[in-house]
Amino acid sequence: MKSRKLTAVVSALTAVTLAAACSSGTGSSSSNDNKTLTLASVDQGSIEDVIKAFEAANPGVKVTFTTSGADQYQAQIRTQLSSGTAPDVMTVWPGNGNPGATYVLAKPGYLLDLSDQPWAGQLPDAFKQVAQYEGKTYNAVFGLNGIGAVYNDEALAKSGLKAPATWTQLLKFCGDAAGKGTPAFALGIQDNWVTQLVLYALAATTVFGADKDFDAKLQSGQATFANSQWTTAMAKYQEMFSAGCFRKNPLGTSYEASQALAATGKTLGIVQGNWIIGLLKQKNPAGKFTMKALPATDDPAGFLMPAAAGAGYGVNAKAKNKDLALKFVNYVMSPEGMKLFNEKQGSLPTLQGAGTTVDPGLAELTTFVKDNRTVPFMDQLWPNAKVQQTMLSGLQEVFSKQTTPDQVLKDMDTEYKKGA
């Protein structure tokens, strides 16, 4: 009885296996003809549509692609590049300071020089800086992202409060909101990359508003994190905490949980990147969300917003299908491709004339970009990935009282000085 059951299960499994062996026979060998492009991406949810449109525009072409989360992707792409098995086109982050960034991958020669492509010369300087390595363009950066306070209009109206325009108003706003039982902002810093967003939003104005050339001074060794306005940004981040700006238990709240809170009006808003608006609308299709600069001083005219190129695409220097790979990145940078990508991601285009329809909630960011009142994400020009990682886990430690802001900035200086 017992063994008959066992036999039955085993034979059922065998049947499935045989079926699988027959059906998956052709799965693995990717053909090497010039109609197939391989691609790896982190743009889940938007790259699919871009590929579909690219395939439609180029009949007969087939794109084999994989998507994954950022840290899984970085693990995979580094293994693949060093083993010569990387795809033709891949996500590459702008600038430096992360293991999949332009400088990091271009330096050992893994990326194809894209300087001759028609769009390379048209990129605004702020993007050239992070798409290039030693004067050559390697990264097709198509989208622009900013960080600010995103408010849930409906929740805000219900609370009877107004979005704050100065630092003093912000603290009062937080107190009032907390008093009404609906905290001002959701904060999901269980995912450690989220910890930096508020700090960047504050540092844009406090550090770079005071000294536009701070990065250059940092590079030349004239300035340090620990003896700069970064201490002010840190102090203000903590002040926001004590003023009750954030919903309780931020360290146990994940990125996704924080979205749900802001989308459903359990908080009045969230400090995040512009991409959050699309995600909030998925959770609450009827909701309206508006992004504003996060006040860091009492002088609104001096506010700056962190805004920078998002992850773009690079071409493998050893691409099996170079022509098709170039065709793809050029499609991404064409008005048509750029419009599709950015509308799907809720980001702004990096090139003029892409005709992208921007979410009305992003009007303020658009104005800041137009008026040149933006600062690149700080980590994009740091010399190695450890500076940012030190900041991210350091901030988690600050908010769980395991360390102090000064110590975190000192540790960042130490890692910064180690260089590339």
Added chain:
Amino acid sequence: MLPALALFTFVVLVPSGRGVYYAFTDWDGLDPDFAFVGLRNFTDMLGDEDALQAIWHTVLIAVAITIIQNGIGLLLALGVNSLIKTRNVLRVLLFAPAVVTPIVTAYLWRNLLGPDGAVNAVLGPWGRDWLGDPDLALWMIVVVVVWQFAGYSMVIFLAGLQSIPREIYEAAAIDGTGPVRRFWSIVRPLLAPAITINLMLSIIGGIKLFDQVYALTGGGPGHATDTISTLIYKDAFTLGEFGYSIALAVVLTIIVAIASGAQYTVLNRNEKAAS
């Protein structure tokens, strides 16, 4: 025997040997141009607070899991080895988590333990920020692992208990020996093989633990739950310090070797003494 040896050599032994080489280099995992640096990665480790902390967490987690999981496993085994009517149902139920993918259970628990998760919904005012509090997060990882694998220990203990002939109990009961004493002097020695296997599995499993930490806390908040395995992953892939991460893997190997060697010796002696 040859096919087994060949497979093992080809898949485990040779690649591991080749892998160890990187522990003595400064390779970033990417640039084909790298240098041999001797023992520098290992000496760096001594001054790396994150690494030392991770080693401590690894030992703490392994010891806690071993004690708690086997303690609970043994109690459960004694419970379902009794005359209770639900023993068969409970046996099946309690072992079930052990067959489920760890990464799946970790995702499930990450949601349960969130500030608005089911655990806090049950506890009401006693709710805590389980994964966000550095003093609690490490223990939550232990809880999740114990929840998943206590049934596994139970089944192994149960097998040991069932191999003890009933007459021995009855003889002892007639002699008027109390239940605690009966357990200690009769059951425990006969359980020795089960104890050996259980301790071996949970210690090695605890030291190498990765999937659960990765999915539950990612090593955070800060570095409060980083273990050697999560640090190896971060150093290799998020920081591009491949050589250093392999040096950590070598340290991990040494710790596992010491732990299992010591355990094997001690338990082997006990087992011999018991028989």
Added chain:
Amino acid sequence: MNRYTKRTFALEMLMIAVGIVFAFPVYVLVNLAVRPPSDTSSPISPTTSPTFANFTGAWREAGLGGALINSVLVTVVSVAIVLAVSALAAYPLARSTARWSRTTFLVIMLGLILPFQLASLPLYQTVRDLGLLGSVWSLVLFYSGLQVPFTTFLYVGFLRALPRDFEEAASIDGASPFTMFRYVVLPMLKPITVTALVLNAVAVWNDFFTPLLYLSGSDQQTVPVAVAGFVGQFVSDWNLIFAALLISIIPVLAVYLALQRSIINGFAGGLKG
């Protein structure tokens, strides 16, 4: 001693309570998996209007169908190989007292303590050179080697505790070593084989990082990889995610429930002695 007393009843209640605590996460899992996203009530209150939409959605989006086939294929083939080669290897290792046998056993046991991180990159390059990247056969190869130490350990332990009487009788009758293994030893190995089968199948089925690395860049996936990718993509929709988690668990639980008696007895058999 064999009567159901008041104390037995108290124990019964206690054990049922423990069982409920253990089952609680599963209750939440099912409860949220059948809940429409619009229902935002407490995760512990029973869902009032259950729906199966999450399951169809998760099945479609996560590509679980193909992943299940791959997982079954990899698990069945590699476990079959591991059991065969390990049983064959264990026999001489357990029976021979020669020095080489002890040394070989220790070398194989080394495999129990080596962390997979050491071998991962060189092995990746070997798999690349064999042209197996992106193919499920790379996983079969990997597990066939990786699981040898543990399986051999189980078989050797079992064999050492097994009396030699039958083998001695057979060898007096003039049986060749192979005949002896096939007709005398193999049948006795059945209980430990069930144990080894279950433990290996669970380990292979549940592994996450190896398939992530070896199958990346292809459209082949195993269940854990598909689930992890799905979680990454639909981070904000826990109802959908829970449905996907549940789908991924069901086949394993089904096999477990169908075979639970053999499995649990397998443990008992594996441990006797």
